[in-house]
Amino acid sequence: MKNKTNDAKLFTKIPVPDYEQILSCMHCGMCLPTCPTYEMTGLEINSPRGRIRLIKAVADGDLPITENYIESLDFCLDCQACVSACPAGVEYGKLVEAAHNQISIHQKENGKNVLKTFILNTLFEKQSRLKLMGRLIKFYQKTGLEFIVQKSRILKLFSKKLHELTFLSPKVGVYKKYPVKSGLLSTVQSSKKVGVVTGCIQDVFFNDVNHDTIDVLVYNGYEVVVPQNQQCCGSVAGHNGELASAENQAKKTIDQFYNEKVDFIIINSAGCGSFMKAYDALLADDTAYTEKAKWFAKRVKDISEFLVDKGFKIPDLKQEITVTYHEPCHLVHGQKISSQPREIIKALPGVTFVELEESDWCCGSAGIYNITHYEDSMILLERKFNKLKQTKADYVVSGNPGCMIQLTYGNHKFSSKIKVLHPVSLLNKFYKGGENA
Amino acid sequence: MNTNTLNHLREIVGKNNFLDSDEDKLVYSYDGTPMLSHKPEAIVLPETPEQISKIMKLANAENFSVVPRGSGTSLSGGAIATENSIILLMNKWNKIIEIDEENLVAWVQPGVKTHDFHNAVEEKGLFYPPDPGSQKICTIGGNVAENAGGLRGLKYGVTRDYVMGIEMVLPNGDIFINGGKNVKDVAGYNLRDLVVGSEGTLGIFTKILLKLIPKPKASKTILAYFDSMSDAAKSVSDIIANHIIPCTMEFLDSTTIKCVEDFAKIGLPLDIGALLLLETDGHPQQVIDEAEIMTRILKQNNATEVKIAQNEAEADKLKTARRAAFSALARVKPTTILEDATVPRSNLVALIEKVNELAKKYNLLVGNFGHAGDGNMHPTVLTDERDKEEIERVEKFFDELYDETIKLGGTITGEHGIGLAKKKYLSKLIESPALKMMQQIKRTIDPNNILNPDKIFSL
Ligand SMILES: Cc1cc2nc3c(=O)[nH]c(=O)nc-3n(C[C@H](O)[C@H](O)[C@H](O)COP(=O)(O)OP(=O)(O)OC[C@H]3O[C@@H](n4cnc5c(N)ncnc54)[C@H](O)[C@@H]3O)c2cc1C
Numbered sequence: 001m002k003n004k005t006n007d008a009k010l011f012t013k014i015p016v017p018d019y020e021q022i023l024s025c026m027h028c029g030m031c032l033p034t035c036p037t038y039e040m041t042g043l044e045i046n047s048p049r050g051r052i053r054l055i056k057a058v059a060d061g062d063l064p065i066t067e068n069y070i071e072s073l074d075f076c077l078d079c080q081a082c083v084s085a086c087p088a089g090v091e092y093g094k095l096v097e098a099a100h101n102q103i104s105i106h107q108k109e110n111g112k113n114v115l116k117t118f119i120l121n122t123l124f125e126k127q128s129r130l131k132l133m134g135r136l137i138k139f140y141q142k143t144g145l146e147f148i149v150q151k152s153r154i155l156k157l158f159s160k161k162l163h164e165l166t167f168l169s170p171k172v173g174v175y176k177k178y179p180v181k182s183g184l185l186s187t188v189q190s191s192k193k194v195g196v197v198t199g200c201i202q203d204v205f206f207n208d209v210n211h212d213t214i215d216v217l218v219y220n221g222y223e224v225v226v227p228q229n230q231q232c233c234g235s236v237a238g239h240n241g242e243l244a245s246a247e248n249q250a251k252k253t254i255d256q257f258y259n260e261k262v263d264f265i266i267i268n269s270a271g272c273g274s275f276m277k278a279y280d281a282l283l284a285d286d287t288a289y290t291e292k293a294k295w296f297a298k299r300v301k302d303i304s305e306f307l308v309d310k311g312f313k314i315p316d317l318k319q320e321i322t323v324t325y326h327e328p329c330h331l332v333h334g335q336k337i338s339s340q341p342r343e344i345i346k347a348l349p350g351v352t353f354v355e356l357e358e359s360d361w362c363c364g365s366a367g368i369y370n371i372t373h374y375e376d377s378m379i380l381l382e383r384k385f386n387k388l389k390q391t392k393a394d395y396v397v398s399g400n401p402g403c404m405i406q407l408t409y410g411n412h413k414f415s416s417k418i419k420v421l422h423p424v425s426l427l428n429k430f431y432k433g434g435e436n437a
Numbered sequence: 438m439n440t441n442t443l444n445h446l447r448e449i450v451g452k453n454n455f456l457d458s459d460e461d462k463l464v465y466s467y468d469g470t471p472m473l474s475h476k477p478e479a480i481v482l483p484e485t486p487e488q489i490s491k492i493m494k495l496a497n498a499e500n501f502s503v504v505p506r507g508s509g510t511s512l513s514g515g516a517i518a519t520e521n522s523i524i525l526l527m528n529k530w531n532k533i534i535e536i537d538e539e540n541l542v543a544w545v546q547p548g549v550k551t552h553d554f555h556n557a558v559e560e561k562g563l564f565y566p567p568d569p570g571s572q573k574i575c576t577i578g579g580n581v582a583e584n585a586g587g588l589r590g591l592k593y594g595v596t597r598d599y600v601m602g603i604e605m606v607l608p609n610g611d612i613f614i615n616g617g618k619n620v621k622d623v624a625g626y627n628l629r630d631l632v633v634g635s636e637g638t639l640g641i642f643t644k645i646l647l648k649l650i651p652k653p654k655a656s657k658t659i660l661a662y663f664d665s666m667s668d669a670a671k672s673v674s675d676i677i678a679n680h681i682i683p684c685t686m687e688f689l690d691s692t693t694i695k696c697v698e699d700f701a702k703i704g705l706p707l708d709i710g711a712l713l714l715l716e717t718d719g720h721p722q723q724v725i726d727e728a729e730i731m732t733r734i735l736k737q738n739n740a741t742e743v744k745i746a747q748n749e750a751e752a753d754k755l756k757t758a759r760r761a762a763f764s765a766l767a768r769v770k771p772t773t774i775l776e777d778a779t780v781p782r783s784n785l786v787a788l789i790e791k792v793n794e795l796a797k798k799y800n801l802l803v804g805n806f807g808h809a810g811d812g813n814m815h816p817t818v819l820t821d822e823r824d825k826e827e828i829e830r831v832e833k834f835f836d837e838l839y840d841e842t843i844k845l846g847g848t849i850t851g852e853h854g855i856g857l858a859k860k861k862y863l864s865k866l867i868e869s870p871a872l873k874m875m876q877q878i879k880r881t882i883d884p885n886n887i888l889n890p891d892k893i894f895s896l
Contacts, residue, residue: 024767024771026771028510029509042529044509045464050464053464057463063460069460087762087767087768088767089700
């Protein structure tokens with residue numbers, strides 16, 4: 001007897017990665033050269049085509065959920081470069097999310113993968129906890145405790161991963177609260193009302209990027225509202241198969257913006273944007289939220305997408321700097337947003353834009369991948385820095401907190417001094433008139 | 438396969454180069470061919486020709502089969518495991534050993550990806566023309582084994598035309614090199630030509646010497662739209678009749694155009710009957726002249742629009758989109774079964790019309806595209822393998838199409854090989870004495886039939 005999983009719901013629940021999706025993979029191999037994990041290992045089990053074959057075997061009941069299966073899927077960066085490359089249009093990302101969900105249910109039943117579950121369920125579930133950790137990090141950075149911890153390698157006694165994690169955690173600046181409403185009196189351009197997603201990681205680590213986003217929108221004439229006490233949008237949990245958490249977080253987020261009746265919902269984090277644009281599919285079965293989720297998903301815009309789409313003011317200030325652009329996977333592959341951030345950079349007076357070779361090759365951040373797969377992540381980061389060094393740019397711009405943390409860490413690891421900025425922060429530097437941009 | 442043999446294999450290659458988990462077997466059970474798969478007993482990654490030699494000797498002694506594999510993009514089942522076999526994985530042999538600019542040749546390992554090799558030689562102003570649609574991932578070893586063609590075949594020929602020497606391991610474990618850097622060499626039988634296109638059945642390539650040419654100084658890429666497929670096909674023969682050999686003349690029918698546009702979003706019109714993608718290259722003046730004549734001929738043949746790519750980036754986009762044609766057709770239906778019918782160029786119109794006629798007769802959805810300049814078409818049936826009744830009609834369609842292709846003086850495969858997928862048609866095409874000679878050669882070189890057995894033909 002085959003141990004048929006027959007979890008029909010698994011493949012219809014999240015954005016319909018059903019059996020038809022699996023079958024539409026014709027295993028032609030066009031995805032292989034775009035897959036970082038296949039490139040690293042040369043092994044089919046670490047390729048999109050291979051993973052789909054394994055997902056099919058599990059769906060068919062030919063393969064139980066095994067350690068190797070889990071390892072293969074966990075090793076996937078979810079960068080979705082294969083999705084952009086797939087001529088047949090197979091929605092690999094959705095298949096993998098579904099598979100992760102299945103794995104996570106399986107693991108919970110077996111009490112496995114403590115580190116990941118702790119991070120996902122404990123840290124991201126409650127913003128206060130993440131904030132607390134951010135505060136702690138800030139505290140020990142400020143007090144010099146960080147130095148002691150890193151030098152003494154105390155954490156290394158517990159785990160190599162946790163030791164490196166302290167390096168990975170970026171410097172946290174002074175936390176500034178967000179204005180509930182701003183730009184109300186603006187008569188400049190539009191009376192459109194936009195809501196800003198302040199997110200979880202951005203909120204803790206990139207509070208300044210959130211403020212830049214608000215400032216830039218206000219400067220361009222929008223009425224900006226920021227629902228207070230926002231939580232994680234659910235993407236971290238969702239991308240890792242923790243569907244129930246993801247759904248709850250999605251609903252909370254939707255409610256916060258729905259009540260404000262905004263025209264657009266602006267996000268400065270690629271991973272979150274990509275996930276929120278699919279809220280409608282995530283909550284398709286939840287009748288109380290189907291309509292609201294559609295309402296929400298339709299309004300979500302990445303900040304660079306929004307600015308280029310609606311037009312933005314060209315700053316007066318001129319600054320002679322060289323800037324390059326690293327594409328967050330969840331912008332370029334997840335949302336097909338690639339030209340817009342470049343357009344913003346190129347529009348800035350005095351800026352020389354240099355293309356980064358392999359700009360759309362994953363930097364290895366990939367959500368919490370740099371924690372769960374530290375060594376592999378560093379191989380990717382090194383590759384990225386080899387290319388970055390070729391550009392000789394002063395700035396690398398990238399619109400995703402995960403990439404920004406990873407790139408900042410890369411500076412430390414590969415002795416580079418390239419400054420890491422979010423595109424909206426670069427733009428705001430020009431608006432504000434420099435501050436030694 | 439017994440545990441002893443597996444352990445022995447593991448010892449030969451080392452435990453890190455030996456895979457035999459269920460999951461690994463699953464992901465090496467297929468290549469790019471639809472509807473065919475078989476799990477190997479193990480996957481081994483040898484690191485030296487000597488290890489391969491030991492593996493072959495063990496295979497003879499223990500009576501298991503060895504199936505070489507590059508990137509597994511074969512479209513005829515060449516890299517699929519057979520009964521009681523192991524996969525010999527060669528894709529990590531990916532070093533370019535030497536680019537000899539004086540002799541215009543390069544030694545490469547078989548696992549070098551074709552496009553990586555293009556990039557490496559083009560950096561030196563040199564050119565390696567064979568460019569299969571799968572160039573970004575397929576390996577030189579796979580190309581040599583399948584004698585792969587590509588988009589530039591019309592002017593520059595196929596892989597065979599660039600292979601000057603091969604180091605290989607024979608089924609009995611002997612290692613030798615045939616050929617070399619000499620432009621002329623007629624010492625004895627040309628063994629390297631024998632193994633080019635042998636589909637991994639006669640020897641395992643461990644090093645390949647490739648011919649290079651200077652990179653053309655200029656090129657122009659032209660896109661022409663047509664209402665009728667025959668007009669497009671007629672343009673192809675007219676251009677050649679005008680003594681112009683463009684490097685590329687690719688054909689896409691309306692079904693294929695729609696799928697490609699859906700994927701690549703490059704602004705192809707969705708209401709046309711066919712398009713041609715053409716490229717001329719060479720000296721700048723020659724390119725200008727040829728582009729002009731080609732444009733005129735295209736218009737004379739009722740092209741509704743003729744566009745010239747404005748720069749290399751635009752040209753690249755068009756060619757990349759063309760390369761996605763086959764896989765993009767899977768957007769319509771889950772199973773895409775493609776053909777590789779090739780006819781003398783003068784019969785191209787007849788072949789294209791035949792495909793349409795048979796598609797109607799068997800009530801099948803067919804997308805047609807291919808290397809029109811080579812007379813090499815890939816009519817692709819869009820179907821669903823779960824629909825048994827339709828699959829029966831698909832088989833009848835192919836049976837009749839192969840018959841017709843042969844009647845037109847054509848061949849059943851232009852570049853993908855026979856492998857497993859076209860075995861049953863081989864005897865229709867090849868006269869019995871020739872087929873016997875092929876089988877005799879195989880028996881002589883591989884008496885125990887252990888190297889990729891049952892591919893091309895069964896013994
Ligand atoms: C989207 C797509 C487009 C394609 N376009 C073209 C095209 O335009 N023209 C064309 O000709 N083909 C084309 N192909 C077919 C395929 O890519 C070629 O046949 C290619 O040469 C296979 O290379 P590979 O490395 O994937 O070989 P594999 O599929 O791994 O193997 C192919 C054969 O080579 C043998 N082999 C591999 N390595 C060795 C070795 N070292 N020694 C001995 N035997 C070996 C295998 O046993 C097998 O028989 C296309 C395929 C796809 C999926």
